[in-house]
Amino acid sequence: QSVLTQPPSVSAAPGQKVTISCSGSSSNIGGNYASWYQQLPGTAPKLLIYENNKRPSGIPDRFSGSKSGTSAILGITGLQTGDEADYYCGAWDSSLSGVVFGGGTKLTVL
Amino acid sequence: QGQLEESGGGVVQPGGSLRLSCEASGFAFSSYGIHWVRQAPDKGLDWVAYIRFDGSKKYYADFVKGRFTISRDNSKNTLFLQMNSLRAEDTAVYYCAKEVGGDAFDVWGQGTMVSV
Numbered sequence: 001q002s003v004l005t006q007p008p009s010v011s012a013a014p015g016q017k018v019t020i021s022c023s024g025s026s027s028n029i030g031g032n033y034a035s036w037y038q039q040l041p042g043t044a045p046k047l048l049i050y051e052n053n054k055r056p057s058g059i060p061d062r063f064s065g066s067k068s069g070t071s072a073i074l075g076i077t078g079l080q081t082g083d084e085a086d087y088y089c090g091a092w093d094s095s096l097s098g099v100v101f102g103g104g105t106k107l108t109v110l
Numbered sequence: 111q112g113q114l115e116e117s118g119g120g121v122v123q124p125g126g127s128l129r130l131s132c133e134a135s136g137f138a139f140s141s142y143g144i145h146w147v148r149q150a151p152d153k154g155l156d157w158v159a160y161i162r163f164d165g166s167k168k169y170y171a172d173f174v175k176g177r178f179t180i181s182r183d184n185s186k187n188t189l190f191l192q193m194n195s196l197r198a199e200d201t202a203v204y205y206c207a208k209e210v211g212g213d214a215f216d217v218w219g220q221g222t223m224v225s226v
Binding site: 032 | 145154155160169211219
């Protein structure tokens with residue numbers, strides 16, 4: 001059971017937009033920054049969003065992040081088949097004194 | 111941005127020990143906190159441990175407290191994870207990851223597999 005809650009799967013057609021939610025509590029997302037990672041099969045995770053809505057260099061602006069209260073959202077526009085991957089949210093948890101992750105969301109681009 | 115490369119994984123009997131290493135290059139290793147994150151086969155990500163840039167603070171996930179020890183040698187740009195009293199549930203790919211703002215990880219190694 002993950003501390004952060006994500007939907008197990010989402011799907012959308014190429015070119016469309018999708019959002020992935022990440023629900024937490026006041027000790028993690030509510031009081032700290034959220035981050036998002038993309039993991040393609042057989043590879044290490046890749047940072048997409050940090051500090052709720054910042055993109056590292058090289059991450060296209062098709063990827064966006066937002067936070068409201070104890071939830072964070074990852075948005076992906078202009079979906080491509082190459083976006084098919086597992087997506088994870090993460091945040092520091094002040095009560096646990098550690099980083100917590102969501103269980104992951106599998107994105108299928110139909 | 112830099113690179114991280116893990117080593118030291120392998121097959122070990124329950125109750126045994128293993129020491130993982132993570133060698134950094136291309137960035138000022140001694141200026142950044144580094145984390146260990148693991149992923150069991152076909153499962154999600156689990157944070158394992160963190161060490162501050164100067165080694166002055168260490169944090170552990172409850173499931174490894176008292177069994178795993180994180181350390182670093184800034185003179186050798188290397189991070190370590192000493193794993194003792196290993197259990198079957200510790201079987202996973204272990205990644206080291208460099209911190210960036212907001213407790214996020216912007217550089218990951220390729221991972222090293224530990225099978226117990």
